[in-house]
Each structure stands twice: as C-alpha cells, then as structure tokens.
Amino acid sequence: MLIGLIFILDMTFGFFIESRDKRQLTHLFGQYIPPELVDEMAEDPTDFSIDGENREMTVLFSDVRGFTTISEGMDPKQLVELMNALLTPMTRVIHKNRGTIDKYMGDAIMSFWGAPLRDPEHARHALDAALEMMDELKIMQMEFKERGWPEVNMGIGLNTGNMNVGNMGSEFRMAYTVLGDAVNLGSRLEGLTKTYGVNIIVSETTKDSILGFTFRELDLVTVLGKNEPVAIFEPVGHENDLDERVISELTNYKRALREFRLQNWDEAEEEFSNLGQADSDRQLYQIYLDRISHFRREPPGDDWDGVFTHTTK
Numbered sequence: 281m282l283i284g285l286i287f288i289l290d291m292t293f294g295f296f297i298e299s300r301d302k303r304q305l306t307h308l309f310g311q312y313i314p315p316e317l318v319d320e321m322a323e324d325p326t327d328f329s330i331d332g333e334n335r336e337m338t339v340l341f342s343d344v345r346g347f348t349t350i351s352e353g354m355d356p357k358q359l360v361e362l363m364n365a366l367l368t369p370m371t372r373v374i375h376k377n378r379g380t381i382d383k384y385m386g387d388a389i390m391s392f393w394g395a396p397l398r399d400p401e402h403a404r405h406a407l408d409a410a411l412e413m414m415d416e417l418k419i420m421q422m423e424f425k426e427r428g429w430p431e432v433n434m435g436i437g438l439n440t441g442n443m444n445v446g447n448m449g450s451e452f453r454m455a456y457t458v459l460g461d462a463v464n465l466g467s468r469l470e471g472l473t474k475t476y477g478v479n480i481i482v483s484e485t486t487k488d489s490i491l492g493f494t495f496r497e498l499d500l501v502t503v504l505g506k507n508e509p510v511a512i513f514e515p516v517g518h519e520n521d522l523d524e525r526v527i528s529e530l531t532n533y534k535r536a537l538r539e540f541r542l543q544n545w546d547e548a549e550e551e552f553s554n555l556g557q558a559d560s561d562r563q564l565y566q567i568y569l570d571r572i573s574h575f576r577r578e579p580p581g582d583d584w585d586g587v588f589t590h591t592t593k
Contacts (some may be wrong), residue, residue: 316462337443337462338440339391339393341437341467341469341470348468371389374389375417377409380395382457393405394445395458402440404489411480413436435471435473435478436473437469437471442462464506465483475567476564476567481512482515483510483513494515494522494530499588500587502587532555541553544578548572549572
C-alpha cells in the first residue's frame with residue numbers, strides 16, 4: 281500500500297511539473313505558435329532555446345497593398361473589424377503550417393519557420409502557408425464585398441537564410457523574434473510584388489530548398505540596403521500539376537529572358553510581345569519591353585550583368 285501511495289504521489293508530482301512546464305511554455309510562446317507546437321516542445325524541452333542563436337530559417341512578410349487609401353475611406357470601428365477579419369484567418373493558416381508569428385505591423389504580418397522548434401522543411405512549410413494565404417484572400421475578398429468593404433490585395437515575400445533568433449527586448453517587454461540581413465531581404469521581396477505584378481516572390485535560396493515545385497525567374501536585382509544581386513522567383517505550381525499551356529509559356533519566357541540578357545533586343549522584343557499578347561494581364565512582360573526600349577536608346581555596354589537595381593522599398 282505504501283509503495284502504491286508513493287507511486288501515485290510520484291505520478292501526481294510528475295504531472296504537476298509537466299503541467300507547470302507546459303503553462304510556462306504557453307506563457308512564453310502561446311502568442312507566437314499553435315498549441316500543438318507547444319505540446320511538442322513540452323515533450324522535449326531540450327529541442328529549443330529562447331537564448332540567442334543563429335539558424336537557417338525561412339521568413340515570410342505579408343502586406344496589404346494600398347492600405348493607406350483603404351484606411352482613409354473607413355471609420356475607425358470598421359477598420360478594426362476589417363483588420364481582425366483579415367489577420368485572424370491569415371494567422372490560422374500560418375499556424376496550420378507550423379509557422380511562428382513574429383509580429384503584426386499594422387496591416388502586415390511577419391512570421392518565420394525553423395524556430396523555436398527546428399524544422400528541416402521550413403522553406404516548404406513557409407511556401408505552403410503563402411499559397412494558402414492567397415487562397416484564403418480570394419474567399420475573404422468575396423466576403424468583404426458582401427459587407428460593403430473595399431477590395432483587399434496582398435503581397436508576400438519569402439527568404440531563406442541564416443538568421444539570429446531569440447527572446448529579445450528590454451526589462452519591460454520581451455519578444456521572440458528574428459534579426460539579420462536574410463530577414464531584411466524577405467521584407468524587400470514583399471515590397472517588390474507590386475512592381476512585378478505578382479502575389480508572391482521568393483529568393484533563390486528559398487527556391488533551391490523546395491523540391492518538386494516549379495518557379496518562374498522574375499529578375500536579377502539588387503535591393504535597397506544590399507549590394508549583392510539576388511535572383512527572385514514567382515512560385516508557379518507543383519511540377520506534376522502543370523498543364524501544357526503553362527509549360528509552353530514558361531519555356532517561351534525562359535527563351536525571352538535569355539535573349540534579353542544576351543542583349544539580343546530584336547529577338548527578346550518579339551518573344552515578350554508574343555507572350556504579352558497571349559497574357560495581357562501579366563505586368564512582367566511589359567516591364568521587359570520597356571527595358572528593351574530603354575536599352576535601345578542607351579545600350580548597357582558589354583560588361584552589363586543583367587542586374588536591375590531597385591532604389592526604393
């Protein structure tokens with residue numbers, strides 16, 4: 281009987297410690313990650329740390345386009361309702377795909393994958409979240425229209441790289457967040473989505489981390505605050521799901537881009553013109569036609585590397 285009592289007390293104490301630890305984890309991370317990840321962390325507390333460390337991770341930035349105009353046309357109560365109606369389902373999608381919410385910045389969301397729990401598939405999970413967020417946005421656009429709210433559009437940028445992650449802040453307020461050049465690049469990529477007329481832009485490091493998915497190279501650029509050029513890409517779809525029309529378009533586009541970078545302006549212009557006639561809504565083709573027109577007047581020179589420099593966010 282004594283042995284049985286000791287066993288019960290031991291089990292009760294263990295449960296108490298486990299519950300206390302889980303409550304502490306929920307207090308620390310509950311606002312950032314979904315409950316199921318808190319459960320995983322409680323099972324193996326050695327698998328994460330709130331101390332600063334450097335990891336390869338993937339960061340996601342999303343932002344509502346033209347938010348200033350939207351906010352000016354709504355009263356404060358309506359605006360709060362709209363933001364809550366927008367951010368809640370987007371957060372749900374990020375959590376569903378094992379993402380960590382870093383912060384809300386007005387109409388923008390910053391999130392990341394690969395911490396506090398390590399995730400070998402962080403780039404894939406981040407891309408899955410981005411694609412699902414755009415699907416969710418289509419549903420929300422219809423709901424907003426029924427409520428008489430303005431149409432909301434969004435851009436998303438993804439980058440994969442080494443980032444500093446940890447609990448940072450002051451004695452008054454701490455936040456579990458990421459810092460570094462790779463984080464800043466993710467923000468810059470989101471800012472380019474409107475320029476190129478696409479919903480999602482990913483870096484080459486993100487693209488290379490995801491197998492079985494097709495991407496369209498948009499450009500080779502330098503962004504504000506960085507000197508090294510980076511290739512930027514638009515996710516197209518799973519390799520096995522692409523129809524012949526999309527495959528043909530991508531093939532023709534690659535040929536057009538190759539001719540452009542070789543400074544074969546006539547051939548490139550013909551290819552981009554044909555692509556634009558087949559898909560007049562795609563802003564990208566007109567971008568290159570405009571550049572060709574510019575380079576005919578002001579040739580870039582033999583040492584041109586094909587890089588376009590963006591000087592704004």
